[in-house]
Amino acid sequence: MPEATFRIHRYDPERDGDRRWQEFTVPYESSLTVLEGLFYIQESLDGSLSFRYCCRAAVCGSCAMYINGRYRLACQTNVKNLEDAPITVEPLPHMPLVKDLVCDMTDFFAKYEYVKPYIMHDSKYPEKETLQSPEDRRKLDNPVDCILCGSCYSSCPSVWGEDNYLGPAALLWAYRFEADTRDEARKARVSSFDNERGVYRCHTITNCVEACPKELNPTEAVQWLKGAAVRRRIFGRWK
Amino acid sequence: MIYHELIIVGGGLAGLRAAIEAKRAGVDVAVLSQVYPARSHSGAAQGGINSALANHPDSADDTPEKHTFDTVKGSDYLADQDAAKQMCEDAIPILYQMEHWGCPFSRFDDGRIAQRPFGGAGYPRTCYGTDKTGHYLLHTCNNEAIKAGVPFYTEWFVTDIVSDSDGRACGVIAYDMTAGGFEGFQAEAVVIATGGAGRTYSNSTNAIISTGFGASLAYRAGVPLKDMEFIQFHPTGLLTTNILMTEGARGEGGYLINGEGERFMAKYAPKAMELAPRDITSRSIWTEILEGRGIGGKQFVHLDLRHLGREKIMERLPGIRDLSIHFEGVDPIDEPIPIVPSQHYTMGGIDTDVDGRTELPGLFAAGECACVSVHGANRLGGNSLLETLVFGRRSGAAASEYVSGLAQRRRGAPEVEKALQRMDEKLAALTSRSDGEDPYAIRAEMTETMKESFGIYREEQIMQTGLDKLLALNERVHDVYLRHTGRVFNLDMIRTYELQGMVEVALTTAAGALNRTESRGSHSRTDYLARDDENWLAHTLAYREPYGRPRLDRKPVTLGLYEPQERKY
Numbered sequence: 120m121p122e123a124t125f126r127i128h129r130y131d132p133e134r135d136g137d138r139r140w141q142e143f144t145v146p147y148e149s150s151l152t153v154l155e156g157l158f159y160i161q162e163s164l165d166g167s168l169s170f171r172y173c174c175r176a177a178v179c180g181s182c183a184m185y186i187n188g189r190y191r192l193a194c195q196t197n198v199k200n201l202e203d204a205p206i207t208v209e210p211l212p213h214m215p216l217v218k219d220l221v222c223d224m225t226d227f228f229a230k231y232e233y234v235k236p237y238i239m240h241d242s243k244y245p246e247k248e249t250l251q252s253p254e255d256r257r258k259l260d261n262p263v264d265c266i267l268c269g270s271c272y273s274s275c276p277s278v279w280g281e282d283n284y285l286g287p288a289a290l291l292w293a294y295r296f297e298a299d300t301r302d303e304a305r306k307a308r309v310s311s312f313d314n315e316r317g318v319y320r321c322h323t324i325t326n327c328v329e330a331c332p333k334e335l336n337p338t339e340a341v342q343w344l345k346g347a348a349v350r351r352r353i354f355g356r357w358k
Numbered sequence: 359m360i361y362h363e364l365i366i367v368g369g370g371l372a373g374l375r376a377a378i379e380a381k382r383a384g385v386d387v388a389v390l391s392q393v394y395p396a397r398s399h400s401g402a403a404q405g406g407i408n409s410a411l412a413n414h415p416d417s418a419d420d421t422p423e424k425h426t427f428d429t430v431k432g433s434d435y436l437a438d439q440d441a442a443k444q445m446c447e448d449a450i451p452i453l454y455q456m457e458h459w460g461c462p463f464s465r466f467d468d469g470r471i472a473q474r475p476f477g478g479a480g481y482p483r484t485c486y487g488t489d490k491t492g493h494y495l496l497h498t499c500n501n502e503a504i505k506a507g508v509p510f511y512t513e514w515f516v517t518d519i520v521s522d523s524d525g526r527a528c529g530v531i532a533y534d535m536t537a538g539g540f541e542g543f544q545a546e547a548v549v550i551a552t553g554g555a556g557r558t559y560s561n562s563t564n565a566i567i568s569t570g571f572g573a574s575l576a577y578r579a580g581v582p583l584k585d586m587e588f589i590q591f592h593p594t595g596l597l598t599t600n601i602l603m604t605e606g607a608r609g610e611g612g613y614l615i616n617g618e619g620e621r622f623m624a625k626y627a628p629k630a631m632e633l634a635p636r637d638i639t640s641r642s643i644w645t646e647i648l649e650g651r652g653i654g655g656k657q658f659v660h661l662d663l664r665h666l667g668r669e670k671i672m673e674r675l676p677g678i679r680d681l682s683i684h685f686e687g688v689d690p691i692d693e694p695i696p697i698v699p700s701q702h703y704t705m706g707g708i709d710t711d712v713d714g715r716t717e718l719p720g721l722f723a724a725g726e727c728a729c730v731s732v733h734g735a736n737r738l739g740g741n742s743l744l745e746t747l748v749f750g751r752r753s754g755a756a757a758s759e760y761v762s763g764l765a766q767r768r769r770g771a772p773e774v775e776k777a778l779q780r781m782d783e784k785l786a787a788l789t790s791r792s793d794g795e796d797p798y799a800i801r802a803e804m805t806e807t808m809k810e811s812f813g814i815y816r817e818e819q820i821m822q823t824g825l826d827k828l829l830a831l832n833e834r835v836h837d838v839y840l841r842h843t844g845r846v847f848n849l850d851m852i853r854t855y856e857l858q859g860m861v862e863v864a865l866t867t868a869a870g871a872l873n874r875t876e877s878r879g880s881h882s883r884t885d886y887l888a889r890d891d892e893n894w895l896a897h898t899l900a901y902r903e904p905y906g907r908p909r910l911d912r913k914p915v916t917l918g919l920y921e922p923q924e925r926k927y
Contacts, residue, residue, distance in 0.1 A: 133538075133844050150598055162798040166841025166850035171393075174565040176601045176681060178493055179397040195684050217536050218847045228394070228512075237501040238460035247411075248457040250469030256462065263462045263487075263494060267396055301460060 120146045123198045124205035125156055127168070130216050141165075142205060147198070153208060154182055154193040157220070170220040180266030183273075183332065184220055185209040190270040190330035211273035227269050230285045234293040234311045239304040255300045262295035262340060264333050271327035271337050277320045284320040285312065287327035287337035294340035297347055313348035321345075361769060362388040362509075363761045365530055365545040367516045367572060369395030371492075371743065372725025372750035373551035374499040374508075376714075379754030381506045385761055387754075389503070390514045390532055390543070392567055396500040399553050399565035400746060403492025404677060405606030406474060406484035407747075408740035409449035413466060414473040417481035422446040424480055427920060429741060432478040432635050433734025434879035434889065435922035436585070436897070436915060441712050441730045443919065445741075448748040453485055456747070461498040463487045464674075474609045474674075476739045478635035478927065482609075484740040489604050489677040492743060499747075514541075515852050516572070519548060519579045519721065520777045527579070527720035528771035531781050533852070538845030540785075542778040544771050546761045547720040549753050550576055551746075554704035554726035558864040560805035562701040563595050563602040573727045574859030576708045581716045582899040583863070584729040584913070585706035587870030588880050590737055591814050593639040595700025596686050597658045603678055603697055605739040607663060608632040610674050614643065615660040615694060616651040622659075630927035637736040637880045638927060640699035644814045653696065660694035667691075699814060703742060705733040705880065706870070709899060709913075714753025720760065724753040731897065734915075735879020788854070794839035797854040800861070804831050808864055812871050817884045825868045829907060832861045836905075866900040869908050874898065891922050 123145050130138045143164050145156045154175055161168045171181040175194040182193040187203050190211075198206060214222035271287040272278055278286045285293075293312045296302045312318050321341040328336050350356045364380050366373045369391030380387040389395065410420040425446040430437050457463060457471060464472040464487050476484040487494040503510075511532070517540070518531040529544040552572020556564025577583050593614070594603040608614070614632050616622045626642040627634035634642070647657050663671055663678075668691050671679055675690075682688050682695050707729035714722035725746045732745055811824025835858050842850040876890035877883045895915050900908040 131844065132846055161849055167844060167848075169847040169849055172566050173393050173397045174399060174402050175599075176402055176565075177684065178402050178490070178677075179393070179399075179565065181393060181397050218844075221536075221847050223536070224394070232504050235505075237505040238458070240458065244454075244458045246454075248454055248463075248471050251465050252469050253465045253467060256465045259462045263497070264490065266401075266493075267394070296460070299460065299462075301458075 120148065122146050123151060123156060125160065126205040126207045127160070127220070128209040129219055131218060151198045152194055153184070153186055153196045153198065153206065156198065157193060157208070169218040177332070178266060180268035183211060183268035183270045185212055190274060190332065192268065192332045195332065211269055213273055213279050214269070224269060227272050227288070230289040231267065231292060233285060234289045235304065235308045236292040236296065238296060238299065238302050239307055240301065241303050249301045251300055258298045259295060261335050262291050265291055265335055266333060268332060270330040270332060274326040274330035276324055276326065277322060281320055283316045285316050287341065290318060290321070290344060291335065291337040291340045294344050297344065309348060309351055312344055313352065318345045318348060359542050359544055359770065359775065361544045362386050363546045363767070364549065364757055365390060365543050366549045366551060367530060368398070368551035368553065368725070369393070369510065370398035370551060370553055370725060371400035371496055371499055371746035373549065374503050375747050375750030376549050376551060376724055376754030376757070377508045378499065378503050378506050379751050380758045381508050383755065383758040385758045388509045388511060390511045390516055390530065392513065392515050394512050395503070395510060396497050398496060399568050400743070401493040401496040402565060402602065403743050404489045404602060404604035405476065405609065406486035406491045406740050407453065407495065407743040408476070408479070408483050408738070409453040409485055409744065410446065410481070410483050411450065411453060411471060411473065411485065413470040414482040417473065417483055420481040420483055422450065425449065425483060428479050429732060429738055430920050431925060432736055432738040434736055434925060435891070435895065436734030436878060437732050438730065438916035439919040440916050442732045444712050445732050445744060445748045449744055452747045452751065456495060456498060459498050459502045461487065462494050474606055475633060476609050477605050477630070477633045477639065478738045479740070484606070484609065486606065489606050489675045495743060516575065517781060517855060518777055519575045520771070520774045521579055521718060522768065522771050522773045525719065527718055528768055529774040531774070531777050535847050540778060540781050542774040544769065544774045546764055546767060547722065547757045549714065549722040549724060549757050550708060550727055551723070551725045551750060552727045555860070555863045556701050556704065558805060558860050558867070559701035559808045560802070561595070561600050561809050563592055563600050564702070569856050569860050570704065570863035571856040571859040573708050574863050576716060576721065576723060577862060577866070577902050579718055579721065580902070581718050581721060582709045582901050582911070583706060583866045584709040584897050584899055585731060585870070586704070586863070586866040586900055587874055587898060588705035588735050589701060589812065589867060590636055590703035590705060590880050591640040591699040592702035593636055593643055593699050594661050594697040595702070596682065597696040597698050599685050600698070600700040601681055601685050602702070603661055603682070603695060604675070605636070607661060607675055607678055610670065611666055613662045613665070615662050616646045617653045617655060617659070618651055622646050622651070627927040634927045635736055635738060637882070640814055641882060643699050658696045658698045661697045662694040663690040664692070664694065701809070703737055705729070705735065705737055712752060713756035714749055715756060722753040722757045724749040735881060788840050789843040791839040795834045795837045797835070797838040797857050800831050800835055800838065801857050804828065804861055804864055808867070812867055815882055815884050816871055818872070821868065821872045825872055828861065828865050828868050832865060832905065835861050862902065866908050869910060870898045870900060873910055895922065
């Protein structure tokens with residue numbers, strides 16, 4: 120039976136913030152994801168291990184971690200595709216810690232909510248659906264697949280340097296609604312990203328593009344928002 | 359102690375939709391969720407949501423009545439026909455509402471919401487957003503809840519529902535995972551929306567948090583679970599992980615192929631072929647496998663999409679392709695996908711009416727944890743997302759009405775404080791033990807027993823053995839011990855605690871299945887091959903008896919629209 124060695128970041132706030140590395144050996148039959156390995160450790164080797172989990176099918180965004188020096192979803196990462204041993208598993212870097220592999224996402228979600236991530240629509244809705252052409256719908260292909268895993272946010276040097284910066288995920292969602300033909304937010308949302316917390320703090324470093332496990336492109340979305348902000352502020356054009 | 363008029367347990371589609379309804383009715387509502395709401399299992403739904411919008415060129419004369427008939431026929435006539443009718447009628451406005459709230463549905467060229475064919479449906483009426491419809495709907499509702507200002511308690515794990523001396527629900531006890539520690543929530547009413555019990559099986563498509571624990575809370579509070587013997591096996595789970603491959607893959611024209619290279623569905627459902635309902639399709643696959651016609655004689659068959667071509671796969675089924683590549687190492691553009699029928703859905707659940715009311719005043723339930731019943735003995739694909747929204751909305755409205763209609767608010771029910779003390783004592787007992795039963799060994803035995811004894815085909819002797827095993831596990835589970843006693847994000851405690859509820863829920867499935875001496879929908883007995891309307895056109899109710907086998911009762915099925923007929927596809 121093959122074995123995989125996991126080198127795991129441990130942190131316990133109840134033990135004086137004890138922070139250390141711990142190694143575990145996990146046997147497996149033919150296939151093992153990092154998430155399955157973590158469950159094996161929690162069930163059989165060390166019941167104190169903490170990590171987030173839910174769908175185990177790469178759609179919920181719970182288990183984003185820093186694995187062998189890259190942002191990955193633990194559920195989607197098979198150990199046979201990892202070249203380096205041992206397998207190093209860390210929580211998302213540059214985030215406050217809760218315990219072990221669990222980081223504090225409070226700021227991340229507060230910034231997400233700050234951009235008003237919902238359709239604003241003042242005029243009366245039609246009786247049936249609002250019509251939208253397939254071409255207009257395709258403009259949303261990229262941002263609507265975001266699973267809010269936090270990888271891009273954790274990877275962004277502009278976020279590291281400025282606590283108030285909204286970061287790539289929140290701005291990707293601002294773009295998702297600004298680009299939607301059904302949205303009528305006009306001034307209501309633009310003020311959330313056209314400011315000192317917003318789009319101008321993006322220096323197109325593109326770490327977010329590399330970090331995204333869904334292969335989305337927040338950098339490009341932010342540049343679109345910069346253009347939209349200028350169009351609106353200087354030329355008064357909304358769409 | 360924290361007080362809200364209405365507590366919603368669960369932040370998936372049903373819980374969010376209920377919360378939005380209550381918040382906009384002016385009720386002080388809050389959502390408690392084990393995970394950030396947009397991470398809930400609703401987001402894993404892929405293929406779509408049924409509504410007779412008549413947008414598809416082939417569905418111009420589709421109506422809610424036809425949708426109702428397909429749902430009732432699909433249910434093998436166990437659905438309550440008034441409830442099914444209500445759902446299919448509500449389906450029209452709720453779909454338009456989701457669109458108005460911004461759900462990024464795929465579109466036809468004329469700009470209307472796109473629809474695709476699905477199993478057991480007479481018309482293409484499954485509205486979709488590529489193959490990520492659940493993800494899009496879940497984020498839409500999460501965002502609308504943010505817009506409405508619904509307060510969330512995120513990563514709070516509810517461990518108990520509390521009733522007062524008048525016999526009404528008056529609050530919950532919950533574990534604050536990130537801060538550590540337990541807290542009591544006092545309320546006038548509670549809505550449970552915690553999803554299905556898929557993880558009582560070892561071969562489930564469900565998220566790891568779909569344990570059925572929420573349903574067990576209602577069960578412990580004295581509310582019966584209904585029709586728990588009806589477990590849906592999805593025809594196409596990925597071979598090594600049981601991850602879902604949407605029915606939409608067959609809706610778009612995918613084939614099921616056995617080891618002899620045949621489209622074997624021709625033998626079982628010559629008209630509907632791969633789009634027969636899930637119970638029939640899963641049985642057909644399993645029969646092929648049992649008779650040695652799996653691929654290479656092994657326990658799987660192929661889902662073949664290659665003839666659809668790269669363009670259609672990339673446009674309509676991009677998520678399926680990604681999952682297949684990442685989790686099975688197979689690109690469906692070039693190779694067929696190895697699949698096996700996998701536990702997928704809990705048709706049964708907390709017994710409710712069409713407004714989510716349970717037998718316990720002040721306690722409501724909606725979504726997969728509830729049983730209205732609209733799915734009866736077999737749910738149609740595309741009806742589960744619909745159920746969450748329709749009955750989430752209705753239970754949110756009914757709970758708001760209930761709260762507003764109360765003669766006086768309890769505010770601080772003392773029973774919640776007492777329950778919190780009991781929780782502390784219970785925990786102290788658990789943590790004081792330094793050895794005992796291993797909860798993960800019990801979990802593994804339970805899930806394997808469910809898979810082996812209460813699977814696609816069922817038989818008296820095998821089920822009896824399975825039930826006996828579960829009864830023994832239900833004893834052992836009270837002797838478990840914790841390896842970790844820390845307060846913060848203690849998975850050992852959560853998973854051990856939820857296991858006790860899971861075993862009880864599994865027992866209701868087992869007892870119901872053994873008791874029902876007929877074959878109907880997903881409940882397929884090799885010793886009772888036929889449906890028996892004379893004796894079994896009835897719902898099963900399971901009531902909790904302390905430490906043992908549930909007490910079973912029956913409840914009549916509401917007919918009135920369609921007489922039961924033989925199902926042919």
